[in-house]
Amino acid sequence: MAREIFDAIAAVREMVSMEEAAERYGLRFNRSGFAVCPFHNEKTASFKIHDGRGHCFGCGWHGDVIDFAQGVLHTDRDGALRALVGDFGLPIPLDRGLSIRERQELYARSARLRAKREREAAEQQAADDRRHAALDLFILYDTWARQYAPKSQDEEIDPRYAEACRWLETARYNSTERG
Numbered sequence: 001m002a003r004e005i006f007d008a009i010a011a012v013r014e015m016v017s018m019e020e021a022a023e024r025y026g027l028r029f030n031r032s033g034f035a036v037c038p039f040h041n042e043k044t045a046s047f048k049i050h051d052g053r054g055h056c057f058g059c060g061w062h063g064d065v066i067d068f069a070q071g072v073l074h075t076d077r078d079g080a081l082r083a084l085v086g087d088f089g090l091p092i093p094l095d096r097g098l099s100i101r102e103r104q105e106l107y108a109r110s111a112r113l114r115a116k117r118e119r120e121a122a123e124q125q126a127a128d129d130r131r132h133a134a135l136d137l138f139i140l141y142d143t144w145a146r147q148y149a150p151k152s153q154d155e156e157i158d159p160r161y162a163e164a165c166r167w168l169e170t171a172r173y174n175s176t177e178r179g
């Protein structure tokens with residue numbers, strides 16, 4: 001039995017991310033990725049998720065998705081497990097062991113979820129990279145537009161200045177694009 005409960009905890013940890021649980025149980029994250037900590041009284045958000053764990057820079061709370069559910073729902077480990085399984089509709093029976101078929105389905109579903117998360121993380125990374133490159137370009141054009149601007153009316157236009165003027169606004173737009 002203890003072995004099966006351990007399995008259920010591992011399965012829930014794999015199937016519910018800290019981010020999903022935090023959102024489900026009421027945390028709202030600001031643009032810097034901080035939320036108001038549910039474990040101490042505060043006005044400034046100091047709760048952050050990193051590497052699948054929550055950490056509060058205010059009170060020092062630290063834990064995974066099970067600890068988190070346990071804390072916000074004021075329950076014990078078993079209660080947290082039941083809540084997560086129920087709230088996220090996970091196919092994990094808690095009162096008995098898994099049949100071979102159930103275990104296979106569970107593992108397949110975990111693998112699909114993990115692949116989906118990895119794909120999303122890769123897409124996010126690619127979007128960040130694009131924004132970063134766009135920002136570099138915007139800074140370059142902004143510098144050129146200042147540095148190579150003609151000093152007098154009859155001075156020949158520097159091609160870098162012309163290019164910067166033509167593309168500056170596009171580069172600005174691309175560097176602030178949300179994705």
Ligand SMILES: [Zn+2]
Binds near residue numbers: 056
């Ligand atoms: Zn805290």
